[in-house]
Amino acid sequence: xxxxxxxxxxxGMSLTLRRFFEPKxxxxxxxxxxxxxxxxxxxxxxxxxxxxxxxxETCFQCAQACPIECIDMxxxxxxxxxxxxxxxxxxxxxxxxxxxxxxxxxxxxDRRFDHFAPTDMDPVDAILAEHDHDPARMLEILTxxxxxYGHLPVAVLKRISFRTGAxxxxxxxxxxxYRNLSFEPPxxxxxxxxxxxxxxxxxxxxxLAAALGAGRPAKGSRKPD
Amino acid sequence: MxxxxxxxxxxxxxxxxxxxxxxGGAAEPLRLKKAARAGAFEGLRRAVRDLGSAGTIALxxxxxxxxxxxxxxxxxxxxxxxxxxxxxxxxVVANGYSADPAARGDLELMERDPxxxxxxxxxxxxxxxxxxxIVAVRAEATAAIASLTRAITEATAAGHVGPxxxxxxxxxxxxxxxxxxxxxxxxxxxxxxxxxxxxxxxEQRPPHPAVSGLSDLPTIVQNVQxxxxxxxxxxxxxxxxxESGSADSPGTILVTIRGSAGDGVAEVPLGTPLREVxxxxxxxxxxxxxxxxxxxxxxxxxxxPEVLDTAYDFGPLRAAGAHVGSGSVVAADDRACVVDLAxxxxxxxxDEACGKTIPCRIGTRRLLEIxxxxxxxxxxxxxxxxxxxxxxxxxxxxxxxxxxxATLPFxxxxxxxxxxxxxxxxxSSCPAGVCRPISVAAAAAT
Ligand SMILES: Cc1cc2nc3c(=O)[nH]c(=O)nc-3n(C[C@H](O)[C@H](O)[C@H](O)COP(=O)(O)O)c2cc1C
Ligand code: SF4
Ligand code: FES
Numbered sequence: 001x002x003x004x005x006x007x008x009x010x011x012g013m014s015l016t017l018r019r020f021f022e023p024k025x026x027x028x029x030x031x032x033x034x035x036x037x038x039x040x041x042x043x044x045x046x047x048x049x050x051x052x053x054x055x056x057e058t059c060f061q062c063a064q065a066c067p068i069e070c071i072d073m074x075x076x077x078x079x080x081x082x083x084x085x086x087x088x089x090x091x092x093x094x095x096x097x098x099x100x101x102x103x104x105x106x107x108x109x110d111r112r113f114d115h116f117a118p119t120d121m122d123p124v125d126a127i128l129a130e131h132d133h134d135p136a137r138m139l140e141i142l143t144x145x146x147x148x149y150g151h152l153p154v155a156v157l158k159r160i161s162f163r164t165g166a167x168x169x170x171x172x173x174x175x176x177x178y179r180n181l182s183f184e185p186p187x188x189x190x191x192x193x194x195x196x197x198x199x200x201x202x203x204x205x206x207x208l209a210a211a212l213g214a215g216r217p218a219k220g221s222r223k224p225d
Numbered sequence: 226m227x228x229x230x231x232x233x234x235x236x237x238x239x240x241x242x243x244x245x246x247x248x249g250g251a252a253e254p255l256r257l258k259k260a261a262r263a264g265a266f267e268g269l270r271r272a273v274r275d276l277g278s279a280g281t282i283a284l285x286x287x288x289x290x291x292x293x294x295x296x297x298x299x300x301x302x303x304x305x306x307x308x309x310x311x312x313x314x315x316x317v318v319a320n321g322y323s324a325d326p327a328a329r330g331d332l333e334l335m336e337r338d339p340x341x342x343x344x345x346x347x348x349x350x351x352x353x354x355x356x357x358x359i360v361a362v363r364a365e366a367t368a369a370i371a372s373l374t375r376a377i378t379e380a381t382a383a384g385h386v387g388p389x390x391x392x393x394x395x396x397x398x399x400x401x402x403x404x405x406x407x408x409x410x411x412x413x414x415x416x417x418x419x420x421x422x423x424x425x426x427x428e429q430r431p432p433h434p435a436v437s438g439l440s441d442l443p444t445i446v447q448n449v450q451x452x453x454x455x456x457x458x459x460x461x462x463x464x465x466x467x468e469s470g471s472a473d474s475p476g477t478i479l480v481t482i483r484g485s486a487g488d489g490v491a492e493v494p495l496g497t498p499l500r501e502v503x504x505x506x507x508x509x510x511x512x513x514x515x516x517x518x519x520x521x522x523x524x525x526x527x528x529x530p531e532v533l534d535t536a537y538d539f540g541p542l543r544a545a546g547a548h549v550g551s552g553s554v555v556a557a558d559d560r561a562c563v564v565d566l567a568x569x570x571x572x573x574x575x576d577e578a579c580g581k582t583i584p585c586r587i588g589t590r591r592l593l594e595i596x597x598x599x600x601x602x603x604x605x606x607x608x609x610x611x612x613x614x615x616x617x618x619x620x621x622x623x624x625x626x627x628x629x630x631a632t633l634p635f636x637x638x639x640x641x642x643x644x645x646x647x648x649x650x651x652x653s654s655c656p657a658g659v660c661r662p663i664s665v666a667a668a669a670a671t
Contacts, residue, residue: 064424136440138422139404173424177579178406180364200576201326201408204523207569208327211561211659212483 063169085168135166228489237469254372257379265340268459273393281352288463294448297539307435315355324411325522325551330479335369339376345452364405408577413446426581427625471496484556500533513558521550524630526637546637562659567634568596574631588619602653
């Protein structure tokens, strides 16, 4: 608070005017790189497409890459599955309400699992116990969960994240990469990326056989099953 | 198991020595007793009792052994880099993933003589001071898994490996891990990610895994054939090893050969002219001539018969526009269309690209689009230039070898089969009659 009335206003305006008359600079990246502080990360901004829809498709790539896990998200992916990623509660503005509740001693509703159809958590808890809740054994855990449930229900992934302390984004990254893991129950898996990718190998093996002479069976090559 | 192709007399047998000398390629994997009688774990014993860690590494370096996983990196250098890095623990990972669905060399070795792989892994572990060696195998490769599992159990029970390997006082635990679900798992940094339970995308190098690998600890990732060769070298000595193969790349490699006449796996001395390798698959069917040889698997180069004098070796093949890669050699006769073949390979590479970087995610896609345009008869006049430019950019900016090598099918096609490409581009016609360019399809419809 200043003692001379209007001083703040003048200061503010002078900055505006200075910026206004400053020469504008366009740096021709990548030929020329701006000299920015090493901590500079730019500004995160979600873009909208020409129909006004959010372009983010909840792929979690940014949340996986973020070194301090400051990117939080919840939303529908391209196949209409709801995914959520919430990091450590203390660091998030979005969690201020919950945090306030917690500090005031009231119970905090765990909204984490609200969005999902009721899912039996006993099998996943047993699998987690068997694997020491060890995030380094995530691939084995996910393979076991896939075997137990037939697919990876999002609620179960959330549970694994909650119990092992592994970020949901990391889990999602692992679960969505391997062809043998699938978010969809087997019946709906038709046309899903997992099954589309499964055929990459078959397309190649069959195509090679065809190139060697029409229709000759691919003897000796491993047919994917 | 696939047939082992009959090799010409005088070709050495190193990797499959015990298999071939046994009962001429028996259908059953070896048992420990029989393998031990034929020299299994003699190399490890020599390393532990006589040579010590530094001596073992020096011996492997002296043999000139290079990695059989495709890169041809000198194995001795890798072990030395790992052993000289300060760390509380180290790991050895035997890469038995066998990513190329059409290559069977690694699988044949693991199925028929698992002890060679286990002994090699134990030697590497002893040399660099790793307490743990992990053999990583594709979950679908059930025969290799069964054979390795039994071999690990037997070798551990016999005390060759385990808590006090061969009475050395050093613990060398060998374990088997299965992974599955992506072609890229064959790549070393991706394989390590999978073993850590993470998304399978490559990491930037340096640091190489030998310095910072599994759980950021120094890790030797080595192809299973490289390990089997190391075991042989420890047993027979580096000079015996240098007697086979070329001066740059001593020793042999398992090659999966497919032609219109037959297919199988053969142990080929490095430096053998490609012509002799192709001949192992027999002659083309009557009335057909050899048109192109695809060397290196899905990201291989397509070579014409004129360059069949090229040595099957890391350096010469790269210079010719192909690479050793998965050790697969496919001979196509004149029914095949090079554009169609290159497109098939590029599609596989683009489908399997991990998506981490732009050359990988978008570069391979654009390559495929250009290939599709040419094959479907709607090329743009500058497509060959665009193809060459794009390939050069991908090679220059790629993060891992996958996208760099994925340019080979089309760059080698451009280099050797320009006339066939031009027929597609300029006249919308496919000389081999494989592609159905739009104009042809339209003409057929009217
Ligand atoms: C796309 C890609 C796939 C690969 N697949 C395999 C494989 O299936 N088996 C293998 O041993 N090496 C594979 N490699 C090579 C490995 O990255 C690594 O170089 C090798 O395992 C090191 O062992 P070496 O020095 O004994 O060759 C692959 C590399 C790339 C880029
Ligand atoms: S989740 Fe994926 S699509 Fe959404 S902002 Fe992050 S990186 Fe972009
Ligand atoms: S395959 Fe994605 S970076 Fe190489």
